[in-house]
Amino acid sequence: MPFIPNTDSDRSRMLAVIGKPSVESLFGDIPEKLRYPELDLPPALSEMEILREIEALAAKNLSSSTCAWFLGAGAYNHFIPSLVPAIASRGEFLSAYTPYQPEVSQGTLQAIFEYQSMAGSLFGVEAMNASHYDGATALAEAVLMAARNAPGRETVVLPAALHPEYKEVIRTYLEPLDVKIREYAGTPAAAAASLDPSAACLVAAYPDFEGRVHDLSGVADAVHAAGALLVVHADPILLGLFKSPGELGADIVTAEGQALGNAMNYGGPFLGMMGAASKYVRKMPGRIAGQASDAEGRRGFVLTLSAREQHIRREKALSNICSNQGLVMLQACIYLATLGKNGLRKVAELCWHKAHYAAAEIAKLPGFSVTKDIFFKEFLVKTPVPAQSIYDKLSRRCVVPGLPLSRYWPDRTHELLVCVTEMNTKEQIDLLAASLKEASK
């Protein structure tokens, strides 16, 4: 077997050193009647055979590389510079563990530090952690952090227009605790103005699930005046153009970072981003890299503030998180360094212009109407016929028009959430408009 190298003759020599008669005799502690179950598994395949089989499976999925793609809703089709996967797939990064031995993990540790620095710049906060499982769990942990910060304040206030799957995750995380969830329908500013003293935090989605970009100026002051924390969950690509949550006074920031150099991958692995104003850093869960020096004064990096974590504090830890999304974070790090100041702004501008062109074209179609709210790359369209039927018809012809909201809200049958990124050409947008028109006849 190519990756179990020791041969039967190696085995005999090793057993002689151990002083055991057989490999089976190494398993004497296992209850005999339970030993060696017959496993009903498909027969082993060679590499060539398994790759052939998997290629056939992979080919059965709708692909953004062959379709005009306008579906987002939490997983985004953005451009990934070739160097990002080329470098992140180097074995030295790919096959290393969590950097517990800093002297032989400076590559990973410096990359985490650089990621924290660049993500911190993007979000306008000093302290970022090294990742959570995804945007939903990052937000759930942020809400838990806010609740811990204000014992006695038992409500967390979420936007009604938060990604429905994120709401489900937050419900799962909060269910066993004495924390209640309240939702607000209007703007974050209106919700902030009417916070009551039971609120531990207000969450603002930037943009919200329906694509609206709310003006968050003044929100932080109102939230703080009510004694609560402001949590902003943002699209990192939007932050290439729009004011950062930190600049707007957010205490905790979270994001889904997939858009930063990671493929859609059927929804995972993704990147949970979390950061906080520096005064809250010791209350923030997750691994954090920090700068350090050795006895000769050379700069290096270590995992730090670990007194917050499970391996040190066990039941008193801030979270149980251990393995995170290291490699996905590394891709985001390489992406941010490569695009940099000018490139990320340009990506964001392309999304803005193309999305607004698409919205204008769709608004011209008979029976269709488009949101009047400020949006960035994703916007809500009212359709003259059920959006799911449009979706099915168009997707079969490789124009994936967006997310029919009836997927999450069965009664919202005539609404389509359309996402346009820098990857969509004018030709594709025109094709979308023409196809929508035809499908609604």
Add this chain to the structure above:
Amino acid sequence: MNLRPEPLAYELSAPGRCGAALPEPDVPETALPEGLLRDDLPLPEIDELTAVRHFTRLSQKNYSIDTEFYPLGSCTMKYNPKANEAAASLPGWRTTHPLAGAEFSQGALELMYRLQAMLVEIGGFKAASLQPAAGAHGELAGVLMIRKWHRDRGDLKRVKMLIPDSAHGTNPATCSMVGFETVTIPSDADGGVDLAALAAALDDTVAGIMITNPSTLGLFERNIEKIAKLVHDAGGLVYGDGANLNAITGIFRPGDAGIDVMHFNLHKTFSTPHGGGGPGSGMVAAGERLADYLPGPIAVKKDGRFDMAMPKAGIGRLKAFHGNFGVLVRAYTYIRMLGAPGLRRLAETAVLNANYLKAKVEKVYPLKYGRGCMHEFVAMGNFVEGVHTLDIAKRLIDYGFHPPTIYFPLIVPEALMIEPTETETRETLDAFADALLKIAEEARTEPELLHSAPHVTPVGRLDEVAAARCPILCYRG
């Protein structure tokens, strides 16, 4: 290993540079919303080649499985076959979307469905959910399931979880996340769960036990059936921490011994790369009692079509979308390449390799629990006055080996937890044993060599205390 200091990306920056070319807009432009825009985006400005060199050089500052032996106990640092990577990076996976809908995702759903079935079979369970993104996330799933099972029976007073003192830190931390109190159960002289202490702790406030088998001591829990029965008889349920499944694939199925729910670390046993911290997959499988309580959605098959569905009494969602899908493709590929005989050979070899290493060094590196080990063993590094496990670990780096896990499990003083895995040759194990023995000699004759180690790395030991006292967590210009 690259020893030269590498500047930060920010320190390589020069105004006006960019590492990626983007097209000009091909649509009429729309005015930007002035009042909402940021003034400055303080990111580095570097060209493509500078970025490539920078990150390539950083990679060369890591020890990794692809470059060194990496016997990090409890982490199963086995070789990650390149076929896994080829399979996971197919465009049909990378470019497909979690909300495309079942009709348009039949390949992804079929793979998940088949993987669930294979893992259920390997573990001896009834159903599985691929939602959890890592082991700790799987623990959260399992403990929430146990909690809900009791509550659905109207039993609200079960708020304690029993945890052996050898357990990983994620076990007690998980209990705190769901508001459970943890009760530590001591180990007996043989390194197993102390049955008398367990019996004494069991009452009608106990929700269950979290048990790791083989334990973090690398020992198989001989009383596993007895423990499960004691806990079940007292009305509790049994959680299995499956981090150490690598010792027993094809040899023992935890579900057969009464484990009600278990997480599998696909990033350990099933060879998906650890990526310098993740992503992993901590999928959970459950037996009869808890199958309906799994987190969802899970892949199902109806009339020959694949779809997603929420389990009947499930605890809900643990993350957006469908788990760490790319990790699932890798684990699927790996299991299909091994088949049942390969899985058995894997565990046998992992255990053989660990026992071989143990036999070669145990006369010098004492063990607290001497019986035959499974896939790993825990030695002690305190056999020379003034020399510590940390020093031995750092000196191993000079010999070109990644250190074992150190100071864990907590119940073994000066622990050195060594897990060779099945993918190493006898020659590598010999070289590692020789290095350990040589270092033991040096500890007596030239302890300074150990205290000042490592000597072959870009930095020496870093002052972690100072780093935590005045944290610098980002570049400050």
